[in-house]
Amino acid sequence: MTRQLHFNLFLHDTGHHEASWRLPESDPYANLSLQAHQRLARIAEDAKFDSVFLADSPVLWSDPGRRPSGKLEPTLLLAALIGSTSRIGLIATASTSYNEPYNLARRFASLDHLSQGRAGWNIVTTAGDAAARNFGLDDQPLHRARYERADEFLEVSTKLWDSWADDAIVADKQAGVHARSSHVRSVDHHGEFFRVDGPLNVPRSPQAWPLLVQAGSSEDGKEFAAKWAEAVFTAQPTLAESQAFYADLKRRAAAAGRDPDHVVILPGIVPVIGDTSAEARELEAELERLIAPQYAVATLAYTLRVDPARLVLDEPLPADLPDEAEIEGAKSRRTLIVDWARRENLTVRQLIGKLGGGRGHRTFTGTPSEVADTIQEYFENGAADGFNIMPAVLPSGIEAFATKVVPILQERGLFRTDYEGTTLRQHYGLPRPSNVLDPIGVR
Amino acid sequence: MTRQLHFNLFLHDTGHHEASWRLPESDPYANLSLQAHQRLARIAEDAKFDSVFLADSPVLWSDPGRRPSGKLEPTLLLAALIGSTSRIGLIATASTSYNEPYNLARRFASLDHLSQGRAGWNIVTTAGDAAARNFGLDDQPLHRARYERADEFLEVSTKLWDSWADDAIVADKQAGVHARSSHVRSVDHHGEFFRVDGPLNVPRSPQAWPLLVQAGSSEDGKEFAAKWAEAVFTAQPTLAESQAFYADLKRRAAAAGRDPDHVVILPGIVPVIGDTSAEARELEAELERLIAPQYAVATLAYTLRVDPARLVLDEPLPADLPDEAEIEGAKSRRTLIVDWARRENLTVRQLIGKLGGGRGHRTFTGTPSEVADTIQEYFENGAADGFNIMPAVLPSGIEAFATKVVPILQERGLFRTDYEGTTLRQHYGLPRPSNVLDPIGVR
Incomplete structure (x- = not known):
């Protein structure tokens, strides 16, 4: 069989464009609605997508005036979607900086049991002082320390997921033995960040571990992905940048002793689809008109760590921006944005328009066959194993993609x-993890 | 309208009797199955129960040989039940000792939005060193310190739930304003145990707060319940003890400045139902025969903090047991058990048989009308506002209760x-909480 594309739907209430909620068709309460999410997940499942995904941070992200800013907790929201779907994978973002491994490993094991093998975890370390101040800290931990904690968090979590051997449960009613105690092992982890004795109080799940997903693009982030991630979301605005990222991460995975085919790379794409090019451009222009600049400038200023007063709408970015090395946060996002603005010589207003759609991801405006051509070009030229689909407007954008772009790619055999398969890992063509605590008695 | 009973179904895979999984009818994998829980919740909803409930502790509770010991995380499991139910309340246990307020308050707010007002939180402080050792500690925090943390946890949580005013969201597409920023307030809590700046990233939910439930019966636990709890689960083996507990807790609630009718008291009852008395006693005897004594003795020894070797099956409990004051754990459970054994002069074997069913709760074996009579007796004699129904065997025990006992009580107008109503609080006849941060600008 020829190599196949993989698609993830990045769920985002009324769409990834920040002004999407202002369109007449949009439900401004969709962010809080189970029914709205059920509808999106079913469209993606009917189109045979590999997975749906929810981003997250334990903090109020933006000014609540700007757009629907309430975010339901992702593992709960995805659990609520299990009953109305049957095959599609369910990927929740959760932070290693602001959770305890026992609780979080248990939530993902529970999601995997309940969904019969459809759980995924997008692992984040959570940038920003505002989040830290919801968890007893004055400032966020340093970038490097966050990744060191994340690494130990994964070590503990994998041991907890493996604390029950696959054959532990015997359910012998006659003998009165439900599970073999010797096949349920404590983990006795005493590390720098965590002490966890275990075992987990959830048996090993259908996938053993949730699919491990990651999206950091800093040096630390890429090293972490090369070691742990099975699927990688990334924001790359051009084909060349996507190719460079793809080659680099596959090389790093190999250097870490892993099969590079077991790291599936999914650049984000923001498709704005019209039946004609003119129709697509019209939707794009309408969305740009609806952006409220006061909110967008404030966000851009925060990302770049400059005084908002220094960002003038019809001028380029200031020349003297702080270096990335000085910023303890989402490092790569800032670099992407500045490089993009400088390369295309954008004014602040133009940059805001582009960011409203893509936030550093590739916005592609065109007809269904143009979108399909672009996807195929990336896929066949070492830039992507599939895509993280981020429609500017939802649900109409995923409906258009599912009913117009997907059939073209299916016809092309892609x-x-x-x-x-039935599990999320099977959709992505990945093997079930072997047990890090096996064989029994050997540690 | 006459005063009405309230019923909660205490979900427990194959039933509350520890040997229930060994019956031919039982599915020994029910603890990990969404379908099994959907079935139980639907039986309870068809019978118009107020709620279903899941107990919890972040630790492997018992020897995995003894009975199905894997426990899916309750907030996730209940989220997964939302789609297959429409009215019944969903009460999850979660620990204030091993969670962060921001994360947990957010999960319950999310559950309340997703279920449109059906969320409840059974607040526990989690006894035991084994749990502590899954969260970086050598030993559990002292009993008093756990309750002090719980009290501050509730203070932070209620502020977070109220950080969005009910009228914050305006969704004004024309003006481009989704929510009024001035009606979304930080909480700036800097206390002994927690620093949380807020606001929560979830708007105020249909019920504002999840229904607050509690089950501690120690002095600290009862004071906490009098201050915070709207529903109280309790284990009382006799009518007289139930009456004393009921009067005491209502008095404490009044002393705390609350309306005693806003604390709904629900003793646990383990009904073993047969169409004839003989049939009911036969089921009870079969369950006792199926208890594996090696596991039960170990658990009893742990609860009483004695060497298992000192518990001899056909002798009474040793006379010299450690005092409650010396035990840092689930204090009241131990006292209940010892008092019961001494009062009825039980051997260890007999005590284990009783505990296999009720663990300190009242086991009632009889016909449907005998069970209904007992319930009515408690309800009309100051011992209960309703019951926490804990069937010895599931699903057959709740089917019998729903189809045979409930109709009798309905006929009697009870x-x-x-x-x-549509929300969990409306089922229990309780008011929606007012906002602790209102009016706007006044704190």
Whole structure:
């Protein structure tokens, strides 16, 4: 069989464009609605997507005036979607900086049992002082320390997921033995950040571990992804940058002793689809008109760590921006944005327009066959194993993609016409993890 | 309208009797199955129960040989039940000792939005060193310190739930204003245990707060319940003890400045139902025969803090047991058990048999009308506002209760024949909390 594309739907209430909620068609309460999310997940499942995904941070992200800013907790929201879907993977973002491994490993093991093998974890370290101040700290931990904690967090979590051997449960009613105690092992982890004795109080799940997903693009982030991630989301605005990122991460994975095919790379793409080019451009222009600049300038100023007063709408970015090395936060996002603005010589207003859609991801405006051509070009030229689909407007954008772009790619033999496996890892063509605590008694 | 009973179904895979999984009818994997829980919740909803409930502790509770010991995380499991139910309340246990307020307050707010007002939180402080050792500690915090943390945890949580005013969201597409920023307030809590700046990233939910439930019966636990709890689960083996507990807690609530009718008291009852008395006693005897004594003795020894070797099956409990004051744990459970054994002059074997069913709760074996009579007796004699139903065997025990006991109580006018409200608080006849941060600008 020819190599196949993989698609993830990045769920985002009324769409990834910040003004999408202002369109007449949009439900401004969709962010709090189970029914709205059920509808999106079903569209993606009917189109045979590999997964749906929710981003997250334990903090109020933006000014609540700007757009729907309430965010339901992702593991709960995805659990609520289990009953109305049957095959599609469910990927929740959760922070290693502001959770305890026992609790979080248990939530993902629970999600995997309840969904019969459809759970994924997008691992984040959570940038920003505002989040830190919801968890007893004055400032965020340093970038490097966050990744060191994340690494130990994964070590503890994998041991907890493996604390029950696959064959621990015997359910022998006659003998009165439910599980073999010797096959349920404590983990006795005493590390720099965590002490966790275990075992987990959840048996090993259908996938053993949730699919491990990551999206950091800093040096630390890429090293972490090369070691742990099985799927990687990334923001790359051009084909060349995508190719460079793809080659670099596959090389790093190999250097870490892993099979590079077991790291699936999914650049984000913001498709704005119209039946004609003119129709697509019209939707894009309408969304740009609806952006409220006062909110957008404030966010851009925060990302770049400059005084908002220094960002003038019809002028380019100031020349003297702080270096990335001085910023303890989402490092790569800032670099992407500045490079983009300088390369295309954008004014602040133009930059805000682009960011409203893509936030550093590639916005592609065009007809269904133009979108399909771009996807195929990336896929066949070492830039992507699939895509993280981020429609500017929801649900209409995923409906258009599912009913107009997907059939073209299926006709070209590039995307499945039905699911072949039942678990999320099977959709992505990845093996089930072996048990880090096996064989029994050997540690 | 006459005063009405309230019923909660205490979910517990194959049933509350520890040997229930060994019955031919039982699915020994029910603890990990969404379908099994959906079935139980639907039976309870069809019978117009107020709520279903899951107990919890972040630790492997018992020897995995003894019975199904894997426990899915309750907030996730209940989220997964939202879609297959429409009215019944969903009460999850979660620990104030091993969670962060921002994360947990957010999970319950999310559950309340997703379920449109059906969320409840059974607040526990989590006894035991084994749990502590999953969270970086050598030993559990002292009993008093756990309750002091719990009290501050609730203070932070209620402020977070109220950080968005009810009228914050305006969703004004024309003006481009989604929510009024001035009606979304930081909480700036800097206390002994927590620093949380807020605001929560979830708007105020249909019920504002999850229904607050509590089950501690120690002095600290009862004071905490009098201050915070709207529903109280309790284990009382006799009518007289139930009456004393009921009067005491209502008095404490009044002393705390609350309306005693706003604290709904629900003793646990383990009904073992047969169409004839003989049939009921036969089921009870079969369950006792199926208890594996090696596991039960170990658990009893742990609860009483004695060497298991000192518990001899056909002798009474040793006379010299450690005092409650010396035990840092689930204080009241131990006292209940010892008092019960001494009062009824039980051998260890007999005590284990009783505990296999009730663990300190009242086991009632009889016909449907005998069970209904007992419930009515408690309800009309100052011992209960309703019951926490803990069937020895599931699903058959709740099916029997729903189809045979509930109709008798409905005929007597003591229990609803349909839901009148839509939220969990409305089922229990309780008011929606007012906002602790209102009016705007006054703190």
